[in-house]
Amino acid sequence: MIARLLASLLALLPVLPAVADEAVPAHAERVATIDWGTAETLLALGVTPVGLAETAGYRDWVGSPALPPDVAELGLRATPSLEYLAALKPDVILSTPQFTAIEPVLGKIAPVISLATYTDDLEPYRHAQENTRRLGALLGREQAATDLVAATDARIAKLKDAVGAAATRPVLVLYFQDDRHAWVFCRGSLFDDVLKRAGLKNAWTGPDNFWGFANAGVDRLFAIRDAAVLVIEPVPPAVRAKLEARDGLLGQLPVFAPGNHAILPSVWGFGGLPSAGRFADQLLQHAELFERGHAS
Amino acid sequence: MLHDRRRLAILFAGGVYLLLAAGLIATNIADIQGSEAVRALLLDYAYWPRLTVSLLAGAALGLAGVLMQQALQNPLAAPETLGVNAGAHLALTVGVLAAPALHAAHPEPLAIAGALTAWGLIAAIGWRRRADPTTLILSGFVVSFALGSVSSLLTLLNQQYLASMFIWGAGSLVEDGWTGVEQLALRVAVGAIVTAALARPLLILGFGEQQAKSLGLSKLSKPLLLATAVLLSASVAAAVGIIGFVGLAAPHLARVLGAEKLGERLVAAPLAGAGLVLLVDQLIQRLPPDQAANLPTGAVTALIGAPMLIFLLRRVPRLMLETGGRIVTRLGGGSAGRPMVVLAGLAILLALALALAFLLGRAPDGFGLHPEAFAWRLPRVVAACGSGLGLGVAGCLVQRLFANPMASPEILGIGGGVAMGLIAVLLIFADAGAGLQLFGATVGALVVTGTILLLGLDRGFTPERLLLTGIAITALLDASSLLFLALGDPRSGQVLAWLSGSTYWVEPDFAIVVLLAGLAGLALSALACRWLEILPLGAGVATGLGVPLSAARLAVLVLAAIATAAAALVVGPMSFVGLLAPHLAGLMGLRRAGPQLFGSAIAGAALVVFADWTGRVVFAPTELPAGVLSVLIGSLAAMGVLLGRKAAS
Numbered sequence: 001m002i003a004r005l006l007a008s009l010l011a012l013l014p015v016l017p018a019v020a021d022e023a024v025p026a027h028a029e030r031v032a033t034i035d036w037g038t039a040e041t042l043l044a045l046g047v048t049p050v051g052l053a054e055t056a057g058y059r060d061w062v063g064s065p066a067l068p069p070d071v072a073e074l075g076l077r078a079t080p081s082l083e084y085l086a087a088l089k090p091d092v093i094l095s096t097p098q099f100t101a102i103e104p105v106l107g108k109i110a111p112v113i114s115l116a117t118y119t120d121d122l123e124p125y126r127h128a129q130e131n132t133r134r135l136g137a138l139l140g141r142e143q144a145a146t147d148l149v150a151a152t153d154a155r156i157a158k159l160k161d162a163v164g165a166a167a168t169r170p171v172l173v174l175y176f177q178d179d180r181h182a183w184v185f186c187r188g189s190l191f192d193d194v195l196k197r198a199g200l201k202n203a204w205t206g207p208d209n210f211w212g213f214a215n216a217g218v219d220r221l222f223a224i225r226d227a228a229v230l231v232i233e234p235v236p237p238a239v240r241a242k243l244e245a246r247d248g249l250l251g252q253l254p255v256f257a258p259g260n261h262a263i264l265p266s267v268w269g270f271g272g273l274p275s276a277g278r279f280a281d282q283l284l285q286h287a288e289l290f291e292r293g294h295a296s
Numbered sequence: 297m298l299h300d301r302r303r304l305a306i307l308f309a310g311g312v313y314l315l316l317a318a319g320l321i322a323t324n325i326a327d328i329q330g331s332e333a334v335r336a337l338l339l340d341y342a343y344w345p346r347l348t349v350s351l352l353a354g355a356a357l358g359l360a361g362v363l364m365q366q367a368l369q370n371p372l373a374a375p376e377t378l379g380v381n382a383g384a385h386l387a388l389t390v391g392v393l394a395a396p397a398l399h400a401a402h403p404e405p406l407a408i409a410g411a412l413t414a415w416g417l418i419a420a421i422g423w424r425r426r427a428d429p430t431t432l433i434l435s436g437f438v439v440s441f442a443l444g445s446v447s448s449l450l451t452l453l454n455q456q457y458l459a460s461m462f463i464w465g466a467g468s469l470v471e472d473g474w475t476g477v478e479q480l481a482l483r484v485a486v487g488a489i490v491t492a493a494l495a496r497p498l499l500i501l502g503f504g505e506q507q508a509k510s511l512g513l514s515k516l517s518k519p520l521l522l523a524t525a526v527l528l529s530a531s532v533a534a535a536v537g538i539i540g541f542v543g544l545a546a547p548h549l550a551r552v553l554g555a556e557k558l559g560e561r562l563v564a565a566p567l568a569g570a571g572l573v574l575l576v577d578q579l580i581q582r583l584p585p586d587q588a589a590n591l592p593t594g595a596v597t598a599l600i601g602a603p604m605l606i607f608l609l610r611r612v613p614r615l616m617l618e619t620g621g622r623i624v625t626r627l628g629g630g631s632a633g634r635p636m637v638v639l640a641g642l643a644i645l646l647a648l649a650l651a652l653a654f655l656l657g658r659a660p661d662g663f664g665l666h667p668e669a670f671a672w673r674l675p676r677v678v679a680a681c682g683s684g685l686g687l688g689v690a691g692c693l694v695q696r697l698f699a700n701p702m703a704s705p706e707i708l709g710i711g712g713g714v715a716m717g718l719i720a721v722l723l724i725f726a727d728a729g730a731g732l733q734l735f736g737a738t739v740g741a742l743v744v745t746g747t748i749l750l751l752g753l754d755r756g757f758t759p760e761r762l763l764l765t766g767i768a769i770t771a772l773l774d775a776s777s778l779l780f781l782a783l784g785d786p787r788s789g790q791v792l793a794w795l796s797g798s799t800y801w802v803e804p805d806f807a808i809v810v811l812l813a814g815l816a817g818l819a820l821s822a823l824a825c826r827w828l829e830i831l832p833l834g835a836g837v838a839t840g841l842g843v844p845l846s847a848a849r850l851a852v853l854v855l856a857a858i859a860t861a862a863a864a865l866v867v868g869p870m871s872f873v874g875l876l877a878p879h880l881a882g883l884m885g886l887r888r889a890g891p892q893l894f895g896s897a898i899a900g901a902a903l904v905v906f907a908d909w910t911g912r913v914v915f916a917p918t919e920l921p922a923g924v925l926s927v928l929i930g931s932l933a934a935m936g937v938l939l940g941r942k943a944a945s
Contacts, residue, residue, distance in 0.1 A: 057456050074917050079801075079921075081917030083659045083917075086669060087661070108672055180471065219338055219472075236460070238400050248341060249341040252341070
């Protein structure tokens with residue numbers, strides 16, 4: 001009985017759907033996606049998705065490009081409603097490897113294209129470029145895709161020019177979970193790739209995970225002697241209070257000295273080229289932070 | 297002579313501990329990097345507060361544990377077994393979502409209110425059978441799951457907003473400054489003063505209810521002492537999060553170290569708790585910083601503490617666990633003269649549920665048939681039906697095997713094994729597909745069953761001990777999944793969906809496998825009907841009637857495990873369907889083994905099919921997993937069973 005059950009379970013092993021781009025109708029118009037990063041790329045290409053998972057979350061965490069109100073809500077990202085999705089009659093459903101488990105089910109509604117940005121080779125920016133071009137080809141927006149890739153590169157180049165040779169200070173990019181814990185973006189993150197391309201150095205050299213961030217207690221941030229600090233919104237109230245009152249470890253960290261850190265409006269850390277571009281623009285506004293000899 | 301040797305051993309162990317702790321502290325301090333000023337800041341704001349808070353939290357939990365165990369005369373009472381953590385968790389989750397400012401400024405009142413509510417619920421159930429320790433622990437378990445399922449639903453719907461709650465749940469001791477430490481210290485001091493003032497009543501409570509009454513003990517002392525214990529543990533929960541199993545383990549550790557008298561235990565248990573948390577926390581700080589950051593102390597103490605509970609169960613005097621009286625299988629409800637009629641009725645109910653789930657869906661244009669959706673509704677309905685069948689069969693098997701109406705595959709920890717196997721696979725293979733995930737889950741179920749079998753063979757299948765072992769295994773699962781969530785891995789959404797038991801991803805092939813496994817389990821169990829009829833009558837009767845006792849028990853347990861393994865993959869590790877279904881059958885008067893088995897299977901199937909449908913349509917397009925809804929329904933019903941037991945017995 002056990003052997004039989006195991007055998008039948010193992011027989012189910014190869015379940016990955018292999019959908020070629022050719023399976024998608026030429027110049028597909030009705031596109032649905034469950035990934036926020038893909039959604040922002042679509043919008044930047046001038047394609048409004050017919051449906052997106054957790055639209056409220058997209059508006060809170062990604063924000064821009066703004067999601068038009070007529071985009072249908074599909075439910076949770078991990079389990080988008082099949083009946084709602086089917087009712088939209090999409091030509092193609094865009095997914096990421098994170099959702100491999102549900103792709104066979106989604107595949108019954110429309111061809112599923114899985115776009116990998118965050119992978120083992122830790123080069124999300126390059127993957128985001130490839131995905132943009134692939135989406136362009138898929139949706140008949142080749143020119144828009146080429147433009148988006150070029151425009152994003154240009155935004156980063158502009159940053160590189162602005163900080164120029166003066167930018168020898170490393171940069172620490174973090175997202176606070178509470179006043180004692182932060183996610184620090186490291187190698188493998190979109191933000192790190194932007195820093196690299198702009199000629200900036202990430203101050204965090206610790207090991208990285210698949211998604212390009214590390215968990216860190218605030219006490220570990222002391223190991224960083226000299227860096228420009230970028231804190232990404234939303235910032236928990238307790239963190240804001242400590243930074244303003246220069247209270248606690250957080251407030252007394254040399255790198256958190258007034259004028260040495262900036263709070264950036266929410267940028268999605270797991271997004272695509274639009275997030276990368278927005279991040280570059282925001283860095284540009286704080287270019288003086290990266291100059292050697294600034295503040296601390 | 298022997299006494300002296302024991303004292304020597306304890307002194308030796310204490311000396312080794314002190315040396316180890318001092319060594320760890322010295323190396324950890326020496327390892328702090330930076331300039332003189334930075335080192336001073338780090339010591340003053342991070343290292344010493346963290347060390348102090350580890351001592352305070354451990355001491356508070358140790359004291360709370362002694363108070364609970366003594367006042368309730370229950371060796372297994374502790375903040376984690378009495379719902380304090382689940383109550384605090386729910387209240388804080390609601391706080392983060394509904395009133396973030398209030399939550400940020402005053403987490404303590406929230407945590408305390410939640411903990412007191414949970415405790416109130418448990419007490420309401422437990423009070424009815426005051427001398428039965430197992431019932432109280434089971435009530436705590438069931439109430440924790442009812443509250444936990446609400447927390448799970450909130451978490452599923454707001455995952456992105458609750459990252460801080462994952463850290464909280466895993467109990468990180470990272471500190472920044474002394475504010476939190478001072479508040480906790482104040483509360484621990486109050487707790488210690490109240491305890492000292494009420495030391496005599498506490499001692500008298502230990503003699504038992506009757507004695508306490510005859511000695512003229514004030515009615516107020518017990519609630520006051522218990523409230524102190526709840527406040528102490530809720531304060532720890534609010535200050536640093538969940539530090540698992542210290543409240544349970546510390547009093548026992550104190551006893552092992554020779555603290556027999558209450559007065560000694562009141563001092564020794566907080567010391568043991570403080571020592572335990574300090575040691576674990578200092579050891580974690582020895583790890584490379586990146587690993588240390590991913591290992592919150594509370595989850596680690598739970599990972600150590602859960603197996604410790606299994607170990608402690610072997611030491612707890614047999615009498616204390618079993619004076620509660622053997623629980624009678626019989627429940628209220630009329631006895632049915634015609635089981636076939638009842639079974640036919642149940643079958644019609646299942647048919648209706650199947651038709652509803654298959655035919656009626658919801659799309660943007662509202663409720664309707666939507667025939668184009670049949671193709672992907674079908675596998676879900678089939679899988680839900682199959683897993684309900686499997687759990688119904690498994691529930692009936694284990695309840696009869698242990699002659700205990702609170703036994704179920706979920707409570708025995710088989711479902712927990714499934715989930716741990718799954719998490720292990722996801723941790724090892726970043727992009728594990730469905731097949732690999734299934735494989736890991738099945739291995740997990742078999743490992744837990746093997747453990748249950750080994751413990752059972754060793755201890756002669758004592759029902760209470762096995763149930764509590766299951767609770768420990770479930771706690772182990774909780775700790776592992778909390779750790780996984782605290783890692784902040786974006787795959788945690790998928791794991792949450794899995795743990796909460798969704799039919800969403802089910803492929804047609806797999807749905808058929810689940811259905812066949814359920815049906816095969818039912819058929820094989822039907823063959824063992826005679827054993828199932830006789831086993832609840834007790835070992836003596838069974839042997840007398842020529843049942844090969846060990847072989848029969850082994851066969852029934854393996855059968856139950858396999859029926860659970862396939863089902864739990866669909867409906868989640870903690871569905872409570874296996875607990876509920878046999879009771880539904882019993883309530884309808886299906887008492888003999890055969891009819892109850894079939895009734896339980898059909899009722900289980902109808903329940904899961906209905907829960908799955910509800911989850912799909914109520915908040916559409918947002919889907920609630922069948923498993924979480926089953927937990928909610930099942931744990932509420934289980935509370936009813938516990939409440940009703942007094943009336944029935």
